[in-house]
Amino acid sequence: MVASHAGEHPVPECGTYEIDPVASSVNFRTRSVFGLIPVRGSFRIGRGRIDVAGPAVKSTVEVRIGAATFDSGVRRRDEHVRSGDYLDVATHPEIAFVGEGVEVGPGGAVLKGELTVRGVTGPVDVTVDSVAVDGPRLTVLGRAVVDRYAFGVTAAKGMAGRRLTVRLDVRATRAPR
Incomplete structure (x- = not known):
């Protein structure tokens, strides 16, 4: 296995890698009640792929996340977040991320992309x-850090955290040629 940290990344073989939704995770943390109470939770990836290009900086990513998979461990809160006040999963069942290229700088690699939540698309690095x-x-x-206000999710300003810090652990397998 080849691994890397802090700005230097091994380059996988060019091609398409299918994301394993069961082995991958999307976890978040934020704060509620005027920033006093930490909230942690997760979403589940429905499907996705990573297309590794040569050069690697031209690689792309496409991921679909089930909006209804929002889980903070508190049933009442989870149901409210899934409602029309927040994610509106009945109308917008998926959250989508499309990454279009990687920028490499002194601080490391950054995948530049666009996130779509509730039909609103905006940049997310x-x-x-x-x-x-x-x-x-x-x-x-x-x-990544996601500002929910930028995506029209503005219910309970002050009571619910504005920004979510998202941690991604994505596992993928190279598709057969």
């Missing part, structure tokens, strides 16, 4: 913390 390549398997760890 994913900092790539590490990449591990093990034969046809690829593991990418990353993080």
Whole structure:
């Protein structure tokens, strides 16, 4: 296995890697009640793929997340977040992320992308913390900060956190040629 950290990433073989929704995770943390109470939770990836290009900076990512998979461990809160006040999962069942290229700088690699929540699309940068390549398997760890107001999710200003810190653990396997 080849692994990396802090700005230097091994380059996997070019091609398409199918994301394993069961082995991957999307975890978040935020604060509620005027920033006093920490809230942690997760979403589940429904499907996705990573297209590794040559050069790797031209690689792309497409991920679909089930909006109804929002889980903070508190049933009442989860149902409210899934409602029309927040995610409106009945009308917008998926959250989508499309990454279009990687910028590499002194602080490391950043996947530049667009997130769509509730039909509103906006830019989100994913900092790539590490990449591990093990034969046809690829593991990418990353993080992003999402401002829910930028996506029209503005209910309970002050009571619910504005920004979510998202941690990604994405596992993918190279598709057969």
